[in-house]
Amino acid sequence: xxxxxxxxxxxxxxxxxxxxxxxxxxxxxxxxxxxxxxxxxxxxxxxxxxxxxxxxxxxxxxxxxxxxxxxxxxxxxxxxxxxxxxxxxxxxxxxxxxxxxxxxxxxxxxxxxxxxxxxxxxxxxxxxxxxxxxxxxxxxxxxxxxxxxxxxxxxxxxxxxxxxxxxxxxxxxxxxxxxxxxxxxxxxxxxxxxxxxxxxxxxxxxxxxxxxxxxxxxxxxxxxxxxxxxxxxxxxxxxxxxxxxxxxxxxxxxxxxxxxxxxxxxxxxxxxxxxxxxxxxxxxxxxxxxxxxxxxxxxxxxxxxxxxxxxxxxxxxxxxxxxxxxxxxxxxxxxxxxxxxxxxxxxxxxxxxxxxxxxxxxxxxxxxxxxxxxxxxxxxxxxxxxxxxxxxxxxxxxxxxxxxxxxxxxxxxxxxxxxxxxxxxxxxxxxxxxxxxxxxxxxxxxxxxxxxxxxxxxxxxxxxxxxxxxxxxxxxxxxxxxxxxxxxxxxxxxxxxxxxxxxxxxxxxxxxxxxxxxxxxxxxxxxxxxxxxxxxxxxxxxxxxxxxxxxxxx
Amino acid sequence: xxxxxxxxxxxxxxxxxxxxxxxxxxxxxxxxxxxxxxxxxxxxxxxxxxxxxxxxxxxxxxxxxxxxxxxxxxxxxxxxxxxxxxxxxxxxxxxxxxxxxxxxxxxxxxxxxxxxxxxxxxxxxxxxxxxxxxxxxxxxxxxxxxxxxxxxxxxxxxxxxxxxxxxxxxxxxxxxxxxxxxxxxxxxxxxxxxxxxxxxxxxxxxxxxxxxxxxxxxxxxxxxxxxxxxxxxxxxxxxxxxxxxxxxxxxxxxxxxxxxxxxxxxxxxxxxxxxxxxxxxxxxxxxxxxxxxxxxxxxxxxxxxxxxxxxxxxxxxxxxxxxxxxxxxxxxxxxxxxxxxxxxxxxxxxxxxxxxxx
Numbered sequence: 001x002x003x004x005x006x007x008x009x010x011x012x013x014x015x016x017x018x019x020x021x022x023x024x025x026x027x028x029x030x031x032x033x034x035x036x037x038x039x040x041x042x043x044x045x046x047x048x049x050x051x052x053x054x055x056x057x058x059x060x061x062x063x064x065x066x067x068x069x070x071x072x073x074x075x076x077x078x079x080x081x082x083x084x085x086x087x088x089x090x091x092x093x094x095x096x097x098x099x100x101x102x103x104x105x106x107x108x109x110x111x112x113x114x115x116x117x118x119x120x121x122x123x124x125x126x127x128x129x130x131x132x133x134x135x136x137x138x139x140x141x142x143x144x145x146x147x148x149x150x151x152x153x154x155x156x157x158x159x160x161x162x163x164x165x166x167x168x169x170x171x172x173x174x175x176x177x178x179x180x181x182x183x184x185x186x187x188x189x190x191x192x193x194x195x196x197x198x199x200x201x202x203x204x205x206x207x208x209x210x211x212x213x214x215x216x217x218x219x220x221x222x223x224x225x226x227x228x229x230x231x232x233x234x235x236x237x238x239x240x241x242x243x244x245x246x247x248x249x250x251x252x253x254x255x256x257x258x259x260x261x262x263x264x265x266x267x268x269x270x271x272x273x274x275x276x277x278x279x280x281x282x283x284x285x286x287x288x289x290x291x292x293x294x295x296x297x298x299x300x301x302x303x304x305x306x307x308x309x310x311x312x313x314x315x316x317x318x319x320x321x322x323x324x325x326x327x328x329x330x331x332x333x334x335x336x337x338x339x340x341x342x343x344x345x346x347x348x349x350x351x352x353x354x355x356x357x358x359x360x361x362x363x364x365x366x367x368x369x370x371x372x373x374x375x376x377x378x379x380x381x382x383x384x385x386x387x388x389x390x391x392x393x394x395x396x397x398x399x400x401x402x403x404x405x406x407x408x409x410x411x412x413x414x415x416x417x418x419x420x421x422x423x424x425x426x427x428x429x430x431x432x433x434x435x436x437x438x439x440x441x442x443x444x445x446x447x448x449x450x451x452x453x454x455x456x457x458x459x460x461x462x463x464x465x466x467x468x469x470x471x472x473x474x475x476x477x478x479x480x481x482x483x484x485x486x487x488x489x490x491x492x493x494x495x496x497x498x499x500x501x502x503x504x505x506x507x508x509x510x511x512x513x514x515x516x517x518x519x520x521x522x523x524x525x526x527x528x529x530x531x532x533x534x535x536x537x538x539x540x541x542x543x544x545x546x547x548x549x550x551x552x553x554x
Numbered sequence: 555x556x557x558x559x560x561x562x563x564x565x566x567x568x569x570x571x572x573x574x575x576x577x578x579x580x581x582x583x584x585x586x587x588x589x590x591x592x593x594x595x596x597x598x599x600x601x602x603x604x605x606x607x608x609x610x611x612x613x614x615x616x617x618x619x620x621x622x623x624x625x626x627x628x629x630x631x632x633x634x635x636x637x638x639x640x641x642x643x644x645x646x647x648x649x650x651x652x653x654x655x656x657x658x659x660x661x662x663x664x665x666x667x668x669x670x671x672x673x674x675x676x677x678x679x680x681x682x683x684x685x686x687x688x689x690x691x692x693x694x695x696x697x698x699x700x701x702x703x704x705x706x707x708x709x710x711x712x713x714x715x716x717x718x719x720x721x722x723x724x725x726x727x728x729x730x731x732x733x734x735x736x737x738x739x740x741x742x743x744x745x746x747x748x749x750x751x752x753x754x755x756x757x758x759x760x761x762x763x764x765x766x767x768x769x770x771x772x773x774x775x776x777x778x779x780x781x782x783x784x785x786x787x788x789x790x791x792x793x794x795x796x797x798x799x800x801x802x803x804x805x806x807x808x809x810x811x812x813x814x815x816x817x818x819x820x821x822x823x824x825x826x827x828x829x830x831x832x833x834x835x836x837x838x839x840x841x842x843x844x845x846x847x848x849x850x851x852x853x854x855x856x857x858x859x860x861x862x863x864x865x866x867x868x869x870x871x872x873x874x875x876x877x878x879x880x881x882x883x884x885x886x887x888x889x890x891x892x893x894x895x896x897x898x899x900x901x902x903x904x905x906x907x908x909x910x911x912x
Contacts, residue, residue: 137888245727292631332645349612384655391747462755471569
């Protein structure tokens with residue numbers, strides 16, 4: 001291999017996947033469905049969220065097709081409303097929220113802290129079952145006619161005016177919410193109680209820190225969502241009059257309750273992604289993350305401030321001018337930790353020894369797109385410009401830059417990065433680099449025009465729009481096609497690599513994390529014996545010494 | 555260019571000639587908002603450029619071929635403080651600037667002319683004080699502040715005029731308001747931007763900004779015969795409001811003359827300013843807004859008056875400045891002799907209110 005790579009694979013002629021590993025330990029469907037192994041549950045999660053991602057993606061494709069022309073011609077207005085509602089619900093609650101924590105996080109958390117499993121393995125399995133039950137309820141909702149409330153369930157539209165399947169959709173999210181609470185709870189207990197000897201808080205990988213912060217948000221925020229959705233269902237069935245002004249209720253109360261969860265939810269979705277980026281950037285620049293403590297605490301700061309900014313979704317909704325002022329200020333403050341992270345990552349590259357394998361390409365793509373996503377958030381956090389930009393495509397573009405450009409990029413970075421650990425085989429490098437590039441180009445072509453559309457005033461959730469907006473919409477739809485290819489490629493070559501990928505060996509990237517110091521795929525118990533952490537996180541000099549010792553002893 | 559399809563070619567030419575990055579600036583606040591917008595675009599470009607430059611230059615300088623051994627660096631408090639304080643400072647500037655703009659847009663000047671807006675699935679109903687009714691269209695004069703008082707009669711809607719850079723949610727059960735001063739005559743988009751059900755994307759209309767003379771002409775040509783306050787006066791009589799709310803010494807309800815804008819202490823001890831929102835609440839939910847000295851006998855009018863009706867009553871009370879006018883409504887109403895009875899239907903105010911705004 002040339003110098004521009006850090007990959008060292010074992011001799012493919014003699015290399016074998018370890019006979020004993022978590023995948024081969026037991027066979028049969030039941031051994032998967034009743035497993036307590038966090039790695040197997042993570043695999044179940046990976047399969048199920050991929051399934052929902054492609055359903056959500058197909059819905060997005062239909063939305064973009066409808067918006068190719070200004071007229072409402074491909075589908076009826078009601079159908080269009082269902083498409084974007086189901087797209088939002090599935091992508092937010094069945095893909096983004098569980099994406100990194102429940103798959104990569106589930107797979108890695110015990111290994112990273114040096115434990116055999118999560119603290120509560122059965123609860124972990126229960127959380128997957130809740131996810132599946134919620135998911136099936138959502139699919140059922142979709143099959144019997146769908147729901148057209150938007151993913152926000154805005155009252156009184158959702159409680160009194162729509163005759164679609166609002167209650168079953170709300171209950172599906174309610175159930176899935178408990179899956180997320182249980183995952184969060186499990187992570188918190190594990191991080192507090194299961195760290196191996198020597199693993200102090202400041203030796204934890206940053207992935208653990210960011211998932212810890214996200215877990216706190218899941219545990220404290222999701223119950224509020226559960227209560228809110230229950231109230232929506234009760235209001236709809238029994239007209240209890242909490243949100244309906246005709247019965248003395250307050251429709252703004254719903255907005256407060258909903259955004260009290262749903263703004264922190266944004267950080268539930270993005271924080272674990274930050275963790276992936278820290279790991280990837282450090283590994284591929286062979287350097288400790290620049291300002292470890294600042295990055296760790298900025299995650300916690302985001303989690304704390306994240307709870308006090310919800311009303312920035314309501315600046316134009318008749319909240320008092322002064323409360324808008326307070327929430328705008330807090331929003332500006334929560335933007336700062338994100339800025340710190342970006343610059344810390346950029347400076348991690350400084351004086352590193354950088355290589356550009358696929359995970360790194362996704363991570364660099366993440367940094368660019370998340371910077372745009374974060375900065376456009378400031379446009380919306382400033383009360384004055386929010387008046388013009390909110391409820392337009394500017395918002396759509398902003399959160400897709402954060403959620404898709406940020407979270408999905410980091411999810412793919414993580415999947416590629418830990419794929420060799422997970423399966424014991426490498427993904428094909430060249431085609432996956434192509435996929436990363438395709439995704440980046442397709443993404444920008446899809447969502448950048450939407451910033452301009454929003455500034456021009458095009459409202460979101462419109463099935464038909466004034467003809468002068470067409471060209472930018474055509475660009476956006478064209479980009480979505482490219483983006484679709486970018487997402488289809490990984491599923492093809494990753495599946496291919498399960499059988500034909502090169503044998504990866506324990507640590508193909510020469511990464512420092514504890515998960516890399518065990519075999520790939522790991523044993524069910526993760527480590528032959530509980531490791532002892534005697535060095536800092538991202539200590540590449542320690543790794544070098546270890547590797548030299550190994551060579552010497554052989 | 556023979557290999558490019560003519561349709562595509564036309565399409566691109568058309569777009570390039572009409573390309574714009576922001577909507578027309580047709581109100582006084584629009585250039586101010588665009589200034590802040592472009593300031594933020596500038597910050598974003600600088601921030602993004604710095605990030606890209608760092609990534610690209612480090613990637614070139616420190617890639618493995620050129621720099622095979624990494625130098626371990628813990629961090630740098632100075633550098634980290636720099637990229638904490640500079641973004642924080644910039645964000646605080648945008649915060650203050652944005653807040654100033656926000657207060658400007660949501661604090662109407664005292665001399666603004668008032669227009670009432672009712673949103674419903676899926677149309678906008680506009681009520682001018684002069685009695686002009688519009689649907690999905692709003693005519694306004696240029697060079698004069700216009701305040702919109704907005705309410706929805708069903709679900710959330712949002713009243714958005716991109717060319718004026720203003721937007722306000724229409725909420726069921728409560729008034730919101732926004733104001734603007736149009737500067738350039740023309741026809742602009744009016745959108746509902748809050749998702750409101752099936753025909754959300756059809757809940758659009760146009761805003762026509764007109765020169766003052768044209769606007770006056772339009773008002774005259776579109777009048778429905780009665781001003782909004784006159785409609786309110788008719789309602790006031792036909793709902794028998796005047797049976798209790800009159801200047802007689804033994805009246806059962808407080809006299810409403812000159813009440814608008816005054817400060818009241820309610821029976822609950824709460825002090826309120828009588829504005830549109832208070833009047834609406836007092837009409838629809840009277841038992842919670844009792845004036846001391848009067849028995850809480852007023853029934854609720856929830857569900858009996860349309861939102862336009864409430865607007866008419868509010869507009870009437872706003873301009874109610876003498877007992878004489880209530881007396882006039884009493885003269886045209888057959889008052890029940892101290893007990894309940896139905897008022898004469900169709901009772902009509904004979905006297906036009908004095909100073910209906912144009």
